[in-house]
Amino acid sequence: MNHKEVGRLWEDNAEAWTKLARMGYDLCRDKVNTPAFLEMLPDVSGLSGLDIGCGEGNNTRLVSRRGGKMTAFDVSETFVRHARNTEKEEPLGIRYCVASAVELPFADESFDFAMATMTFMDIPEQEKVVSEACRVLRPGGFLQFSISHPCFCTVKWHWFRNERxxxxxxxxxDYFYPPEPEVEEWIFGAAPPELKDSLLKFRTAYFRRTLSDWLNLLLGAGFVLERFCEPHPDEQTAQEHPYVADMRLVAYYLIVRCRKAKRVPSSTAS
Ligand SMILES: C[S@@+](CC[C@H](N)C(=O)[O-])C[C@H]1O[C@@H](n2cnc3c(N)ncnc32)[C@H](O)[C@@H]1O
Incomplete structure (x- = not known):
């Protein structure tokens, strides 16, 4: 499977995904992952930022409201159409386009930071995605991204339950040697059954690599590792939203921030 085939899956998911996410049923994103992502994000006011795989634009808008001058893209035209429509209704100055993270239509060193929420593990050509993100960042600029946690979101996955x-x-x-990725069918579990039954399930594929593979990939592309977070809900959030309560037991997500190395001035290079 390549990024174009994956893009077609996402295009088919985009209408139902946008509908359910905007109704508030992407609880893992809204109550756990995005709050931690924003808390870890450095001050972006006045900085030019790129959101890679922005979906319908929820997280782009949140970062834009923090002062980031945002450009955002997604491989799915439907997602970008929804994001642009929202931009027309509530203008924040975000530029949206359709593109693939594997071949970015942006000049070298054109952004101060790049972000990607839950996108990189969905793309098979991860080396290219990371090197493209590095290419479009200015030296000293940062990339912050979230992915499914490599250690806990394995193919073989089984809950242990107590007597209650x-x-x-x-x-x-299957951490080190996962089988070939397959298309998985699922839908936001927090949505009411009648709504879920009225929509086609999402079809996604997940391209797993180990934690050390991810970190070495970033180092090999020229990034310096800067900060990590394994988002999980606090007790109050878990009580208010029991759907996310089991995220207090193991890490579902990993957030990484890394920075493109600054150029060494030529007078001191040797
Ligand atoms: C799990 S969704 C996350 C969307 C959004 N970042 C969010 O947090 O709500 C993954 C996104 O990656 C996008 N995507 C998948 N492959 C892509 C590619 N090659 N280039 C750009 N976006 C891609 C999908 O269309 C989808 O919007």
């Missing part, structure tokens, strides 16, 4: 049926631990397997 409550989850308390997970068994993970």
């Amino acid at each position: 049926g409550e989850k308390y631990a997970v068994a993970c397997g």
Whole structure:
């Protein structure tokens, strides 16, 4: 499978995804992942930023409201259409376009920062995605991205439950040698059953690599690792939204911030 085939899957998902996410059913994003992502994000006011795989633009808008001068793109035309329509209704100065993270239509060193929320693990050509992100960043600029946690979101995944049926631990397997990625069907679990039944399930593929593969990929592209976070809900959030409560047991997500190395001045290079 390549990024174009994956892009077609996402185009087919985009209408239902936008509808459900905008109704508030992407609870893992809205209550756990994005709050942690924003908390970890450095001050972006006045900085030019690129959102890679922006979907319908929810997180782009949140970063734009923090002062980032945002450009955002997605491989799916439908997602970009929804994002642009919202931009027309509530203008924030965000520029949207359709593009693939594998071949960015931007000049070298054109952004102060780049971000990607839950996109990189969906694209098979991850080396190219990371090197393209590095290319379009100015030296000293940062990339912050979230992915499914490489260590816990394995193909083999089994919950252990106590005598009351409550989850308390997970068994993970197939970490080092996952099988070939397959298209998985799912839908936001927090949505009401009648709504879920009225929509086609999402079809996505997940391209797994180990934690050390991810970190070495970033180092090899010329990034310096800067900060990490494994988002999980606090007790109050888990009580208010029981759907995300088991995210207090193991890390579902990993957020990484890395920075493009600054050029060494030529007078001191040797
Ligand atoms: C899990 S969704 C996340 C969307 C958004 N970042 C968010 O957090 O709401 C993954 C996104 O990656 C996009 N995507 C997948 N492959 C892509 C590619 N090659 N280039 C750009 N976007 C891509 C999908 O269309 C989808 O919008």
